[in-house]
Amino acid sequence: MIEIPSDLHKDVVPLAFLLGTWEGAGVFDFPGHEKCNFGQEVIFRHDGRAFLEYRSRTWVLDAEGNKARPLENESGFWRITSNAQGASGVRGVEVSMVRDEGVIEIWYGEMADGRPQIDVATDAVARTASAAPYTGGKRLYGLVNGELMWVGEKAAPEVPLRPYMSAQLKKVLNPAKLIEDIADLPDDGIAFFR
Numbered sequence: 001m002i003e004i005p006s007d008l009h010k011d012v013v014p015l016a017f018l019l020g021t022w023e024g025a026g027v028f029d030f031p032g033h034e035k036c037n038f039g040q041e042v043i044f045r046h047d048g049r050a051f052l053e054y055r056s057r058t059w060v061l062d063a064e065g066n067k068a069r070p071l072e073n074e075s076g077f078w079r080i081t082s083n084a085q086g087a088s089g090v091r092g093v094e095v096s097m098v099r100d101e102g103v104i105e106i107w108y109g110e111m112a113d114g115r116p117q118i119d120v121a122t123d124a125v126a127r128t129a130s131a132a133p134y135t136g137g138k139r140l141y142g143l144v145n146g147e148l149m150w151v152g153e154k155a156a157p158e159v160p161l162r163p164y165m166s167a168q169l170k171k172v173l174n175p176a177k178l179i180e181d182i183a184d185l186p187d188d189g190i191a192f193f194r
Helices: 010-018 175-182
Strands: 020-028 036-045 052-061 067-082 091-099 103-111 117-127 136-144 147-156 159-171
Touching: 010 052, 010 067, 020 052, 020 147, 036 067, 036 159, 067 103, 091 117, 136 159
Parallel strands: none
Antiparallel strands: 020 036, 020 159, 036 052, 052 067, 067 091, 091 103, 103 117, 117 136, 136 147, 147 159
């Protein structure tokens, strides 16, 4: 079930399925880089304005599944650009993003009609002089059986667009919500286990 906070701006209600903290793991594989498994934490939150704030941290996992070292971080803002209040039809999505490696991206795409799925592609990419070569990308995000799944494609001057990163993330429970739920338990606590 998707919860829609009462103070969520009406224009981003279609993105409500993204809200919260998500954690999980995935695979990174791009020519010129070491293939690895990675861990990820993604946070989508809002402050009542017409966008969602986004933050992602990833780290390389060792053979035992422990954090070995940082992989990449990115942050940005997600907006609905068209058909925000429509009862049906595709909604336009815009994402502005900054990566720790010195890349700034503008993404445009669409949210599927009637499904929690978003497909975006880069419209503009700016790089600092120290950033690795990169010309653009595509991403697909979707809520599947309560989990946030995503796959990213990447292109560089010498590498055509290809999948390079994907992950499966589970929503992290909010302790404040758990405390609310505890208030609904019977006073003796034992009845919960019957």
